[in-house]
Amino acid sequence: MGSPTLVASQSSHAVVKISSLKVACKSCNLRELCLPIGLDQADMEQLEGIIRRRRALKKGQMLYRTGDPLRSIYAVRRGSFKTTGAMEDGRVHVTGFFLAGELLGFDAINADRHPCEAEALETSDVCEIPYDRLENLAQEVPGLQRQLLKVMSREIVRDQQLLVLLGRMSGEERLASCLLSFSRRQVRLGLSATDLNLAMSRQDLAYYLGLAIETVSRLFSRFHEEGLIDVQARAVRLLDIGRLHTVAGVDATGPNRPK
Amino acid sequence: MGSPTLVASQSSHAVVKISSLKVACKSCNLRELCLPIGLDQADMEQLEGIIRRRRALKKGQMLYRTGDPLRSIYAVRRGSFKTTGAMEDGRVHVTGFFLAGELLGFDAINADRHPCEAEALETSDVCEIPYDRLENLAQEVPGLQRQLLKVMSREIVRDQQLLVLLGRMSGEERLASCLLSFSRRQVRLGLSATDLNLAMSRQDLAYYLGLAIETVSRLFSRFHEEGLIDVQARAVRLLDIGRLHTVAGVDATGPNRPK
């Protein structure tokens, strides 16, 4: 698709610190899912001016840890992350999975510290958006402030849907909803609606869904027996999305059906 | 404290629509808990300029319903509210309780519609903050933008703590955590740490905690037997906050203890 993006080297040295590379949102295929939505060319360039491309993280590396001071908000450019909250006795709960195009770190704005930790589930890289500069720029660029507020609101909605999932759904409803959520997010990325490659372990999934790992494993087996999915370890193919919707307790004809 | 606030009547009629009354944040005893934190006198007056005091709601009245277009964000001035999310088959989950000084409605910014409903648990009144005007004002007043982002971030943190509660805590831990949360919020309001007057029904509490109403009732009875609380219907007295912390699975010596 056209000519490759050319980035001018900022020094004569051959090796450029990746973490200081400017990002070109305007040529990023995720721009319609990420923070720049609705920004015009000039505003987008301003946003690019404050964003840095951070080094890639390998599987298991931490993007931030509980208690770290808020420095940046992060956009996933490639790969995926989990965020984990811990209780004082050591029990943990996975509060979210973040795929390409999704933003994380907003929970740190409240107290200027990250209240949870974020870990790469696979080789990933992120765009780093220094928060103080983001705040300043949002003050000047109305479209950016607007988008920032919308993205944070979306995070609130997402969390509230998870509250319903954990508070009122059965195990099978939880897993079916979760698989359908991954499917939808892959579609947004232009990927298959049916072929998932789960980057997280069964244990992570169990922590996320509020279930024991054995329960999650049994549910995968049952869904397989019932012809809902194919499972080959972490490769999952959704064979009957309509019936998965039924299992999830959601009418497949669409969300927000009026009472 | 000083002279009473004088509001100039805007018409010669004796009856002034309460919903169009200006609000005086600067003389409101909730200002340090609410949106105006950190604003100087001039900025606070600008904020007051866009806020309206809405009519009081009686117990059971709806502040907004699922699907309503986003018009305003609301600050609870007196009383309390619950927000409820529904599944398509009719199952409901209470996603939050909002007490005086707390803000609700941010989940509507994402899609310009309220994805859940808010109902008054008792005679309550709210300050109504028209969202379009709030957004515009936040664009001009840096302190306000900053506070708005912080408040939304706090909502995200709150929801994530609830995810841990629902995902990993036992019934008794959930109820103990919940009672302690009410206690803390009462203290912030300058009220008793021990004498709670729960405005919500056991059923609401059960929906909030992801439990059956019978389980909640049994937990109240058990906490009573164990000398943790006194229960007289909705009047609950916390008799041993330290032990309640233990039951909640949280070290009473303080939150965020480093690992």
Place this chain on the structure above:
DNA sequence: TCAAGCGTTTGACTTAGGTCAAAATATTAC
């Protein structure tokens, strides 16, 4: 004051999902 109605508590029983243990697969490292 009393009756009606709702919200709450208690009891008896059931069950979804948890726990413990072991076997079967993947993945990783050399």
Place this chain on the structure above:
DNA sequence: GTAATATTTTGACCTAAGTCAAACGCTTGA
């Protein structure tokens, strides 16, 4: 490529919490 290690699956059993049903006790209103 193979050994070592970690993850996942399966089975047997247990328990916390749910369900159903009935009794109790507040409010509310005439």
